[in-house]
Structures are given as structure tokens and as C-alpha cells.
Amino acid sequence: MKICREQIITIALSLLDREGLEGVTLRKVAAQLHVHAGALYWHVQNKQELLDELANALLSPYFVQWEGRTPEQPWSKWLQATCEHLREAMLSHREGARVIAGAGLGRAVQLAQLMELIVQSLMSAGFSLRQAFLTCSTALSYVYGFVIEEQAAPTNASIKQARSSEETLISKIQHEKRIHHYTTEMDFRAGLELILEGAKQQLQK
Numbered sequence: 190m191k192i193c194r195e196q197i198i199t200i201a202l203s204l205l206d207r208e209g210l211e212g213v214t215l216r217k218v219a220a221q222l223h224v225h226a227g228a229l230y231w232h233v234q235n236k237q238e239l240l241d242e243l244a245n246a247l248l249s250p251y252f253v254q255w256e257g258r259t260p261e262q263p264w265s266k267w268l269q270a271t272c273e274h275l276r277e278a279m280l281s282h283r284e285g286a287r288v289i290a291g292a293g294l295g296r297a298v299q300l301a302q303l304m305e306l307i308v309q310s311l312m313s314a315g316f317s318l319r320q321a322f323l324t325c326s327t328a329l330s331y332v333y334g335f336v337i338e339e340q341a342a343p344t345n346a347s348i349k350q351a352r353s354s355e356e357t358l359i360s361k362i363q364h365e366k367r368i369h370h371y372t373t374e375m376d377f378r379a380g381l382e383l384i385l386e387g388a389k390q391q392l393q394k
Contacts, residue, residue: 192222194232198246201239202282210284215239237293244292247285248299251278255303257310264314265385268324271307272332272381279336286336304329316392324388331384335377 200221204213215236219226233239251274258267279285294301304325311321365371 192224192228192232194242196222197229197232197239198242201243202246205243205285205288206283210240210287213239213243238296240288241292241296244289244297245299247282247289248275248278248297248303250281251275252299252303255306257306258313260313264311264316265389267310268307268328269378269381269385271303272328273378275303275329275332276336276377279332280340284340286333286340290333290337314392320388320391324384324391327388328381328384331380335380339373 197218200218201213204217204221208217213236215226215229215233218239219229222228233242255271255274258264275289279289282288289297289300292300294304307325307328308318308321311324312318316324366376
């Protein structure tokens, strides 16, 4: 049976949604395609290459036509929108954040292009190459970490601990979120704004 890269990616995405990242293996993809695992090596040599291809598949629908900052756009607004769009891409599939955060830039070309687009857009706003790179990597690391936590299912132990620790800092934070109706989206944007404000201060030096 002749197989193509698109078939491999489609099967891998279905495994990701059904079983999570640990369930995505070349052996399982091959079994779904009714071939030996060795038949996949023409397209992907190992699991890391398969995950890099998954990162491309997750990002492409959201960023293949994403444009850099225009001269009239405030860089902070553009970067905020870009990070929010990245979060949407990660949330589109189970454990999408772990897939993208662990991708290698050599094969995950869509991620590499996104990072280049961010750096170029920041430099067009007056950032030095060093400032643009640090702002880009810091903002992306924030998005990765936030969404990894967002997508992580609570364990029975963590639920039990939360219920038995009503006076802990975490419980107080959760209580404040409830009474002020803070949403996950609001938390994400508030944290991102802290990073952007810090970048603004660096740009002014």
C-alpha cells in the first residue's frame, strides 16, 4: 500500500486527540494504515520528526496567511494578537501546546517562520535584534507554559489537596477569580500584558 505524508499526519492527529501525546507512536500510526512501521521512514524517521510534522499541521491553518506588523500598527497590539492566535492553535487539539513547545525548528518550519515573523516585526518597530529575539522567546515561552497548564488535566491527588486546603494561597486565588468573574482568557491576556509592558520599558532605554 502506498502511503503519503498527509495520511500519516491525519492518523497522528487523531491519535493525539484520542490518546494524548504519549499515545502518538510510529507503531500505532503504521497499524492504523495497515503497514509496517518501517514503511513510514521515507516520511518520518522517528517520533520527534512525527511531532515536528504535527506542529506544522497545528500551526498552518492559523498562521500560513498570518501577516507581519504593518507600519501603522502598534507592535504590542500586533504581538498580543499573534500570541492569542497561537494559543487558539494550541487549543485546537489535545496537548497541542506540548507538541508545539517540543518541536524542532529544523523540521517544524511553520514555527520557525512564525518566530522569524515576530522578530522582524519587532525590529521594524525599533527593537534591536537582541531585544526582538528576547521579547519573542519570552512571549512564546509564556504562551507555551500557560497553555500546557491549561490543557493539563487535574489529577485525583491535586483535586483532593485543593478540597482539603481551603485556606491556601491557591484557594484564595480561585475564590477571587470566582467573585470577580475572571476567565482563563482574562488571565492569559493579563499575564501577556505584563511581558509587553516590560518590553516597552526595554525599548525606551
